[in-house]
Amino acid sequence: MKNVYDEVRLFYEEDIEWEPIIKREWVEGFLRQKAWQGSPDNELRNSWHNIQMLIIYLIHSDADCLDELTPKEYSAAIEWLSGHIPDYSVSIESVKYFFEVLKEFYKYLHSKKYIIGIDEITRAADEIAGGNQLKLLNEDSGEEIGLFSDNFDAALLMTDELDRKVGETVERLMVKIGTYFQQEEFIDDFDRALYLYSGPFEHTNDDEQSDFWLGFWDYFLFDYHLITTDEKPLKHFSINQNGNITSDERQIVEDLLKAKFTVFYINRVLGPDWVECIDLFTGETLELPYPDFEFNVLKKILFYGHLYSNGVVMLNYITTVEVSPNLRKRIKDEVLRQKLIYEIQSPNSTMEDFFDRHALVVRHTIDVLITLAKVNVTSAFQIQKEFPEIKETCLPNQQVAELLVSLAHDYGFSLHDTNLIKKLWYDYSQLTSVTLRKPGTWAAAVIFAYAQINGTNDIDPDELADSVGVSASSVKNNRNKLFDILQLQKFDPRYLSEEGFILSLFVL
Known part of the structure; x- marks a missing residue:
């Protein structure tokens, strides 16, 4: 088994073609000093791995002076x-340790x-990882004219050069x-x-992994709702990291925030570079670049994903499936029914509102x-069932409402879940005397x-009762009253969560 000095020797002799600004004897001297001071082998290896990462970056950036x-x-x-x-996971803890070693x-x-x-490394550690949250720094020099600023003259750059700069900024x-x-x-x-x-029930093989992760990040950034704030991640990033990105990056984020989830198909070819597409749900026509498909299958393809073609950058990841016209119609009919289900919970919602909350339901x-x-x-049944009419007769008990928020947090429910849970209690309180x-x-x-409405089976009523100091039988009895008075059923559309909506597609 190699010791840490063997790792250093192999790195300098085999992994790099020339000696970087951090010399091998510097690293070995530092590690020996730590060993003499009593540092164990695992600490020496961790120190070396962090120094090694810095060396790799310095080679990449062509830096010539620490x-x-x-x-x-x-x-x-x-x-x-x-x-x-690959194995470096950035967090406030890992970055703090990185700076401690350096x-x-x-x-x-x-x-x-x-x-x-050591003034600069100390200042960097304080500014980037000195608090409880990682704070990466804006790279704007104050002298460089941004790609999208009023003073930037794109005509001065070759098209390939401009494309390269935009691509690097996006990356x-x-x-x-x-x-x-x-x-x-x-x-x-x-x-x-x-x-x-x-x-x-989803499974992916190795050949599908790349597309899986591209699709996942497209969903996560644009459609997922964060547990504690219910914000979309990209929106959350734009608000909380606005000071840590450059003006060009900020412009790209603003462009990406305009993206809309869209399901569409090709209506006709407009020429060698463009096709006319139809939004499956609005009927709106879209002109988009000619996709990379054989001409004879173009009209059989259904596309779905986020489009933001009117902005400054194209970063679309679009999923494609081959469907018949009949299946395309069935997909449309199913999604329109799902939109009606959502309207029971959120009256007067538009198709855009439904996509904003449940675009993943459409994907599934x-x-x-x-x-x-x-x-x-x-x-x-979710559409056809008649539900009790709710008319406000009283304010629900606030002790219960406050405890609901606390329990929802303890059990990992999202902010959106918590609001539906409070609504369930509100509705019940209007229909009967509690x-x-x-x-x-x-x-x-x-x-x-x-x-139970949303198909969650990992909440044990006995443990739940014990957590609030009551009997399990009383919890179950009151659960039965809720189901009886509100006429609740599994996957009840009035209180259907994001998880519940998706699960209902597979089990109903």
């Missing part, structure tokens, strides 16, 4: 490493007179966005989004109709009922 690196360049290094080092290493180099000082932006959402605070959101996007509907060959994916002895009994019953 003393000239600024905090913004260290920020750029972190962003670059997050996109090019500060210790630079102190050693300064003591040996290899560098002038930098995507790395920043990816880095931001890899932080620990978004782990639950990432796992939830992956579950929703995969569906309960298309997939189910094609791959599972189901006749229908939408249950008729006998209230222990607020926890009703709060637990509402949570349990909501979980």
